[in-house]
Amino acid sequence: MLLKPFTSLTSLTVVLPQENIDTDQIIPARFLTTTSKKGLGDAAFYDWRYNNEGRLRNDSPLDGFDRKSHQILVAGSNFGCGSSREHAPWALLGFGFQAVISSDIADIFKSNALKNGLLPVAIDAKAHRELLASPGAEVTIDLETQTVSFGDGWNCVFEVEAFARRCLLDGVDPMGYLLDRIPEIRRFEERAH
Amino acid sequence: MTSAQSLFDKLWQSHVVVEETAEAPAVLFIDLHLIHEVTSPQAFTVLKERRLRVRRPDLTLATLDHSTPTLPPDAKGKLPYATKDAERQVNALIENSRKHEIQLFDLDDPRRGIVHVIGPELGATQPGKTIVCGDSHTSTHGAFGALAFGIGTTEVGHVLATQCVLQRKPKSMRINFDGRLAAGVTAKDMALAMIAEIGADGGQGSAIEFAGAAVGDLSMEGRMTLCNMSIEAGARFGMVAPDDKTFAWLEGREMAPQGDDWKRALENWKSLPTDADAAFDREITIDASAISPMITYGVSPDAAAPVDGAQPETTTVSAREAAEYMNFDEGALFSTNKVDRVFIGSCTNSRLSDLRAAAEIMRGRRVRDGVTALVVPGSEAVRRAAEEENLHNVFKAAGAEWRLPGCSMCIAMNGDAGKPGELVVSTSNRNFVGRQGKGVRTVLASPATAAASAIVGYIADPRKYLVEKGARADVA
Incomplete structure (x- = not known):
C-alpha cells in the first residue's frame, strides 16, 4: 500500500522538554476504545491540554499556534516509553506532527512511528539540548541525507533503520515485502512445524 | 570466535525465516500470537482492505481483558461497560475471531483472563517459542524461556497475514x-x-x-x-x-504437549x-x-526506593515536577503519605501466589477507613482457585472488593479508576501521570506492600505484618 513518501520536512518546532514522556501522556488509555486509526488527533496530550472540566487550558505549549506550520515535536529523552499502543503515533499524526526529535526514543514507539510515516529522530545529547532551548525554531529534517539542520550551518546526523528509511522514502508499507516472503515462510513452516 | 550461544541466541536463530541484512531486518517466524480487543481491530481492518485471511489461526489465541468490566452483569445479564465504544470494541474481537476461526476465550469462557496470565496458565506459553502480542507486557512469557515481545498494531496485522514480523536482532x-x-x-x-x-x-x-x-x-x-x-x-x-520448575509447571496443562510429544519437547x-x-x-x-520491599515515589518506574526510606532530593526539572505531582515532601518518610486506594491485580501481580501474599496480610485485619481496596484476579482460573482457598472471603471480611478478572485499574480504561488527587498503592507496572485516572498519583509496590498499606492507610512496610512461615509467598 502506498503512503505519503517522506523525503524532507522543514517546519517550526514545538518543544516539550520533559523526560520520559510516556504513551499514556501522548494518548490517555480511555481513548483506546476506538476501532479506527482516525480521529485521534484531538486526544493527543489530552490531559496536558484540557482541564478537569474538559475545557482547553490556555497554558499548554501544545496550543496557541498554527499546527500546519509546527510539524516537528522536540521532546525530552526516552520519548514514547510505556505501552505498545500504536494510537500514540496515530494521535500525533492526527494532531499534525510529522516528526519527533529526542535524544532517545523508546523501541516500540519508534517501530510504530516508522510504520505510519511519523519520523522518529534520535540525535546526540548536545544537539538535543540546543533544539530543546530553541522552541519555535525552523528546522529541516532530511531523510535522504539523514541530517537535521537549523539556523546558520547548524546540523547533525541521525540514524534510522535502513529498511524503514527505504519504505518511508518510497512511500510503501512493509506488508508487501512480508507477503512477498510467503514462499520462504512456507518452506520454514514445512521444515520446523 | 566461540560457538557458545545464549538462550536468546538459540531462540532467535531457530526462528529466522530470512536472515537480516544491511538493507532489511530478519523475517522472524512467530509460534504464538496472542490478541486482545484494544490493539487488534485496526489490524483486522487492514486485512479486510487487502482481502487477506489470517494465515495461521491455529497459532492465534484471543482473549478479552482491557475494556471488560470487573463488575458482574445486571439482572438482565448486561455487563456494565464503561462506554458504548468499549462494548463495541469487545464485540469487534468476538466478530473478528469468529470470522477468521480464531480460538477466543469469550466473556463466558472459564479460561478467559488477562492475556499474559492465561497464556502460561493454559500451557500455550512454552520454552523455545516465539510469542508476540499487541501489548508491551508480552515479555511476561519470557519467564518460560520463550522469546516474547510486544508489538504495535501494524505488526499485529503482519503476524495475522504472514505469521512473521520484521525485526532486527537486539x-x-x-x-x-x-x-x-x-x-x-x-x-x-x-x-x-x-x-x-x-x-x-x-x-x-x-x-x-x-x-x-x-x-x-x-x-x-x-x-x-x-x-x-x-x-x-x-x-x-x-x-x-x-x-x-518450568517443566513441572507446564506438565499436564491443556495446551502443553502430551505423551511422547512431551518427552520430545522436554x-x-x-x-x-x-x-x-x-x-x-x-x-x-x-x-x-540487599533488596528491600520497594515502592515508587515519582512518575516513572525507575523512581523506586526501599519502602522504609524517604523522599529523595530532586536534582532535575523532571524529578521536581514528578515530586510536585506526587505531592511527596522532600526528606519525608514514605510512610507519612496517606493512601486513598489500593489496587491488587494486573498482568504483573494478579496470580494465585500474589493473592495469597495479600490475603496473608489482610487475614483477620481491616482495610483502614477511607481506603478503597480492589482485588482483581488475573483470570477466571485464578478466581476459582482463590475462591477454593477462601481468599475472596478474607478480602471481603477485611473490607476489600473482590472483582471479576481483567486489566482493571492497571490501565483504567474499563471504568475502574481513581479520582483526581488520590494516592493509589498499586501492584501494577506503571506509575505514569494519570495512568490510573486523571490526576491520580500511583505508587507501585508488591502485593504484600499494597495489602499492608491498605491496612495502615499509609504507605507501609509489609515486613512487620508477616508471619514467619510462608513469608516468601512467591518463592517456591
Missing part, C-alpha cells in the same frame, strides 16, 4: 541477581530495584536474560512478574532459562539454557540479598 544483556532474597522481599521488589538501577531506558534496544541464584529461587509466577517489568526498563524482551527445552561461556553485550550484577 543487543543482549544479562542481569544476574546474586544471593538470596530476604523475607518479605518479592519478585516485584527485584524488578523495581533493577529498574531503579539501570533506569527506565537502561534496557532500550536490548533483550534481557535474568539469571543468578535469586532468579532460580523464584517460582514461575515470580519469574513472570520479573520478566513482565522488562519493558519498564525499556527492554522489549525479558527471559529466564527454563528449568525443572529434550528440546533442556538444550535451551545459555551455554557456559556465551557472551553478552552488557552484563550487570545485583545483590539480591
Whole structure:
C-alpha cells in the first residue's frame, strides 16, 4: 500500500522538554476504545491540554499556534516509553506532527512511528539540548541525507533503520515485502512445524 | 570466535525465516500470537482492505481483558461497560475471531483472563517459542524461556497475514541477581530495584536474560512478574532459562504437549539454557540479598526506593515536577503519605501466589477507613482457585472488593479508576501521570506492600505484618 513518501520536512518546532514522556501522556488509555486509526488527533496530550472540566487550558505549549506550520515535536529523552499502543503515533499524526526529535526514543514507539510515516529522530545529547532551548525554531529534517539542520550551518546526523528509511522514502508499507516472503515462510513452516 | 550461544541466541536463530541484512531486518517466524480487543481491530481492518485471511489461526489465541468490566452483569445479564465504544470494541474481537476461526476465550469462557496470565496458565506459553502480542507486557512469557515481545498494531496485522514480523536482532544483556532474597522481599521488589538501577531506558534496544541464584529461587509466577517489568526498563524482551520448575509447571496443562510429544519437547527445552561461556553485550550484577520491599515515589518506574526510606532530593526539572505531582515532601518518610486506594491485580501481580501474599496480610485485619481496596484476579482460573482457598472471603471480611478478572485499574480504561488527587498503592507496572485516572498519583509496590498499606492507610512496610512461615509467598 502506498503512503505519503517522506523525503524532507522543514517546519517550526514545538518543544516539550520533559523526560520520559510516556504513551499514556501522548494518548490517555480511555481513548483506546476506538476501532479506527482516525480521529485521534484531538486526544493527543489530552490531559496536558484540557482541564478537569474538559475545557482547553490556555497554558499548554501544545496550543496557541498554527499546527500546519509546527510539524516537528522536540521532546525530552526516552520519548514514547510505556505501552505498545500504536494510537500514540496515530494521535500525533492526527494532531499534525510529522516528526519527533529526542535524544532517545523508546523501541516500540519508534517501530510504530516508522510504520505510519511519523519520523522518529534520535540525535546526540548536545544537539538535543540546543533544539530543546530553541522552541519555535525552523528546522529541516532530511531523510535522504539523514541530517537535521537549523539556523546558520547548524546540523547533525541521525540514524534510522535502513529498511524503514527505504519504505518511508518510497512511500510503501512493509506488508508487501512480508507477503512477498510467503514462499520462504512456507518452506520454514514445512521444515520446523 | 566461540560457538557458545545464549538462550536468546538459540531462540532467535531457530526462528529466522530470512536472515537480516544491511538493507532489511530478519523475517522472524512467530509460534504464538496472542490478541486482545484494544490493539487488534485496526489490524483486522487492514486485512479486510487487502482481502487477506489470517494465515495461521491455529497459532492465534484471543482473549478479552482491557475494556471488560470487573463488575458482574445486571439482572438482565448486561455487563456494565464503561462506554458504548468499549462494548463495541469487545464485540469487534468476538466478530473478528469468529470470522477468521480464531480460538477466543469469550466473556463466558472459564479460561478467559488477562492475556499474559492465561497464556502460561493454559500451557500455550512454552520454552523455545516465539510469542508476540499487541501489548508491551508480552515479555511476561519470557519467564518460560520463550522469546516474547510486544508489538504495535501494524505488526499485529503482519503476524495475522504472514505469521512473521520484521525485526532486527537486539543487543543482549544479562542481569544476574546474586544471593538470596530476604523475607518479605518479592519478585516485584527485584524488578523495581533493577529498574531503579539501570533506569527506565537502561534496557532500550536490548533483550534481557535474568539469571543468578535469586532468579532460580523464584517460582514461575515470580519469574513472570520479573520478566513482565522488562519493558519498564525499556527492554522489549525479558527471559529466564527454563528449568525443572518450568517443566513441572507446564506438565499436564491443556495446551502443553502430551505423551511422547512431551518427552520430545522436554529434550528440546533442556538444550535451551545459555551455554557456559556465551557472551553478552552488557552484563550487570545485583545483590539480591540487599533488596528491600520497594515502592515508587515519582512518575516513572525507575523512581523506586526501599519502602522504609524517604523522599529523595530532586536534582532535575523532571524529578521536581514528578515530586510536585506526587505531592511527596522532600526528606519525608514514605510512610507519612496517606493512601486513598489500593489496587491488587494486573498482568504483573494478579496470580494465585500474589493473592495469597495479600490475603496473608489482610487475614483477620481491616482495610483502614477511607481506603478503597480492589482485588482483581488475573483470570477466571485464578478466581476459582482463590475462591477454593477462601481468599475472596478474607478480602471481603477485611473490607476489600473482590472483582471479576481483567486489566482493571492497571490501565483504567474499563471504568475502574481513581479520582483526581488520590494516592493509589498499586501492584501494577506503571506509575505514569494519570495512568490510573486523571490526576491520580500511583505508587507501585508488591502485593504484600499494597495489602499492608491498605491496612495502615499509609504507605507501609509489609515486613512487620508477616508471619514467619510462608513469608516468601512467591518463592517456591
